[in-house]
Amino acid sequence: ERRDALAGAVRSELPQLTLTSLPQGGLHLWCRLPDDADDVRIVADAGAAGVVVSAGSPCFAGDPPAPHLRLTYAGAGPAELVVAVL
Numbered sequence: 001e002r003r004d005a006l007a008g009a010v011r012s013e014l015p016q017l018t019l020t021s022l023p024q025g026g027l028h029l030w031c032r033l034p035d036d037a038d039d040v041r042i043v044a045d046a047g048a049a050g051v052v053v054s055a056g057s058p059c060f061a062g063d064p065p066a067p068h069l070r071l072t073y074a075g076a077g078p079a080e081l082v083v084a085v086l
């Protein structure tokens with residue numbers, strides 16, 4: 001339920017992001033950002049606004065660099081996840 005709420009909010013409110021997959025389990029969604037995006041800067045700006053996300057580019061050490069965000073849906077309820085996206 002939390003995964004679906006977060007994925008739905010990302011798809012409707014942040015169409016510039018691409019969900020790389022919809023996991024059957026786990027705790028995170030991976031979102032591909034536009035090529036010119038700076039995921040580390042976005043994470044810093046989100047943190048300053050009270051929203052915690054993780055930069056994905058450091059997690060892809062063996063792949064060509066590309067900006068991603070890792071969005072966790074484990075610690076909040078569906079309504080809170082939707083509000084976080086807004």
